[in-house]
Amino acid sequence: MKPVAFEYERPRTIDAALDLLGAESNSKILAGGQTLGPMLNLRLVQPGLLIDITRIPELVSVSDEGDALKIGACVTHAAIEDARVEDHSNGYLRRVASGIAYRAVRTRGTLGGSLSHADPAADWLSALLVLKAELEITGLDGSRRVVLKNFVRGAMETDLSPRELLIAVHVPRSEKTARHGYYKICRKTGEFADAIGAVSFDPGSGAFCMVAAGGSEQPVTFESPENLFSQGDPLDPDSFDMPMAMDALREAGIEADNYELQIRAVAMSRAMQDAMSP
Amino acid sequence: MTRIALTVNGTKVTREVTPRTNLADFLREELLLTGTHIGCEHGICGACTVVVDGEIARSCITYAVTCDGAEVRTIENFDEDTLMAKLRQAFSEEHALQCGYCTPGMLVAARDLIRRGEARDEESIRIGMSGNLCRCTGYMGIVSAVAKVAGAYSEKAEPNAATRTLGPAPGPDAPDGFATEKPASARPAKAVKAEAAAPVLSSQRSANVQTGEVTQEGKFTKLTQTITVNHPREDVWRYMADIEKVATCMPGVALDGPPQEGHVDGRMLVKLGPISADLAGEADVTRIENEWRGIIEGKGRDARSASLASGRVEYQLAEAEGGAATQMSVSMAYSLAGPLAQFSRGAIVRDLVSRLAGAFAQNLETRLSGRESDTAPAALDAGSLVFSVLWDHIKGFISKLLGRGSD
The missing domain is CATH 3.10.20.30 (Beta-grasp domain)
Incomplete structure (x- = not known):
């Protein structure tokens, strides 16, 4: 229950962090350590070097970019929960943040850490997919931006190369008329979710996005209310059609039994209710 | 220190x-x-x-x-x-x-x-x-x-809400x-060990791979898979006889040398998130010519975690689409011992195995067509599908032990 011996570096700049990443092949980035810590203690991960990036000022800063909020990768769930990060999502990010694991985990766990880990049962992945978040990634060969949907390749697998660093998440600013909903089904509060539903739509512009995730495969995204609502009207949560949604999930390639499909559909339906609640 | x-x-x-x-x-x-x-x-x-x-x-x-x-x-x-x-x-x-x-x-x-x-x-x-x-x-x-x-x-x-860092304490201002003892600048440049390329798996499920029910029998977890490749059974069967070639179709696998009478030593590097395991092992391959059937029995050990994996893969080739294609039915049984063996969560199997098998099918297809594939060498015959299922265990192990949401 003790980690293997590793070395520890604490770069103060992004460039210094990238140099360290390039110099040691068996290195791991440490942000809040709320997933990596247990893995280290269990010796599932045995790095030669841990690179602590929590003291790089850019990574714990938040800036307003007009149509989006740029949130540094090391911003904690608790900072969002406590509204120390400006709310530009009609309260949605705060609601999601406050439901992640437990307070003692949220105070250290980070947005960027969660996304880079890409556990399909984790909250931010599904929650930010419906908001069309973009990730800012930098490496020794330069910087790039990638939309979250293209970032995730599968369960715990991302587009991030071992020599790259996720530095910020760009979350588009929500229109005042936009509604977002989120719901997860867990057997115990704070555990990894068995199913997640997330939805975002704007009655003004007609924009719609819904995500369903289970505990194992990457989340499924629906860009249109078609095939999910019996009346085709996403404004009416009662018209969300569970059997239709289960068919749509099956068609999207989810190979799961009826129970697993159903809890995903229930999570979607409750996310819809969450979005409609005042 | x-x-x-x-x-x-x-x-x-x-x-x-x-x-x-x-x-x-x-x-x-x-x-x-x-x-x-x-x-x-x-x-x-x-x-x-x-x-x-x-x-x-x-x-x-x-x-x-x-x-x-x-x-x-x-x-x-x-x-x-x-x-x-x-x-x-x-x-x-x-x-x-x-x-x-x-x-x-x-x-x-x-x-x-x-x-x-x-x-x-x-x-x-x-x-x-x-x-x-x-x-x-x-x-x-x-x-x-x-x-x-x-x-x-x-x-x-x-009281200190305004001055607190937005990141984990104590943050950049501490x-x-x-x-x-060694300043960072004096860190000796380490010789970078030649790394086996970890499998890069497409997020897209391959349409020609189907994963069946996952069942538990004693200490063995069993599952079946069906892979369809667009080549006649005769060609696939002949190709599958060449263990070294087949090994190159499976992401992450490297053989130590040519097979000796159906026995082969090799290793497989698998990565999942921050976890990586380097499984060293051996496998025995048996082929039953008149039944279009092959059996691979293998075992491997990850030296760092001291976890053991053993498994049996059986494949059967059947003609499909009037002989133009081949349907390969694969059944697997595996068991684990050591630190990684304590838990299992069935659900993740489908995603990982589908992706690995998808990569295998695609590579096999490419090789059969005589084209070179740019993916890293790897192997079904070394039991790598078995090893990929290992990740079910690891993932289940982590989620049970962490028992909570995202970091």
Whole structure:
């Protein structure tokens, strides 16, 4: 229950962090350590070097970019929960943040850490997919931006190369008329979710996005209310059609039994209710 | 060893620590502050909850070296705290403890919950305290003790909210006592070991791979898969006879040398998130010519985690689409021993196996067509599908042990 011996570096700049990443092949980035810590203690991960990036000022800063909020990768769930990060999502990010694991985990766990880990049962992945978040990634060969949907390749697998660093998440600013909903089904509060539903739509512009995730495969995204609502009207949560949604999930390639499909559909339906609640 | 300087319970402390020393061990063994208890030691039980720069944290998964420059408060430091005094009394009156092992963590977490104004009613208290486990009380006494104190508490103070970092404490502005014996600039450039390329798997499920039911029989987990390739059975069968060639179709696999009478030694590197395992092993391949059937039995060991994997893969080729294509039915059974073997979660199997098998089918298809594939060498015959299923175990193991949401 003790980690293997590793070395520890604490770069103060992004460039210094990238140099360290390039110099040691068996290195791991440490942000809040709320997933990596247990893995280290269990010796599932045995790095030669841990690179602590929590003291790089850019990574714990938040800036307003007009149509989006740029949130540094090391911003904690608790900072969002406590509204120390400006709310530009009609309260949605705060609601999601406050439901992640437990307070003692949220105070250290980070947005960027969660996304880079890409556990399909984790909250931010599904929650930010419906908001069309973009990730800012930098490496020794330069910087790039990638939309979250293209970032995730599968369960715990991302587009991030071992020599790259996720530095910020760009979350588009929500229109005042936009509604977002989120719901997860867990057997115990704070555990990894068995199913997640997330939805975002704007009655003004007609924009719609819904995500369903289970505990194992990457989340499924629906860009249109078609095939999910019996009346085709996403404004009416009662018209969300569970059997239709289960068919749509099956068609999207989810190979799961009826129970697993159903809890995903229930999570979607409750996310819809969450979005409609005042 | 790394030198760190931090404040613990109001006293400045400077010590040399190894980076792997967690904060709980540091407090207990270096500073003899044994009020902080270690329960699960991987961030589940909450017994080790302490306060770091005003926020509660789990000291078993927070390393002491990361608290360099921080202010840490443990249960020993709340004698003068009026809210904690009320909680202590309420815990006693309401029978909120029996053996007392979880109590330091319970008290620290309860004080934080009340202070943040989140202990509004029974439901919010139960949710707010759900990160702290108690084996004795059944929680009734704990919930009523917290409710009792919260009901009489009206202040809601966040004195340092504006100055706190948005990241994990202590953040970029903390004073730095940190120094290593070797400065970072003097770090010797390590010889980079030739790395086997980890499999890069497409997010797209291959349409020609189907995964069936996953079942458990004794210590063996069994599953079946059907792979369709667009080549006649004769060609596929001939190709499958060449173990070395087949090995190159499977991401992450490298053989140590040519097979000797159906016996082959090799290794497979698999990565999942931050975990990587290098399984060294051997396999025996048997082919039953007149039945279009092959059997591979293999076992492998990851030296670092000392985990063992063993498995059996059986494949059968059948003609499909009037002879133009071949349907390969694969059935697998595997078992694990060692640290990675304790848990299993069936659901993730489909995703991982589908992707690995998809990559295999695609590579096989490419090779059969006489084109070269640019993917890294790898192997079905070395039992790699079996190894890929290992990740089900690892993932299930992690989620059960972490038992909670995202980081």
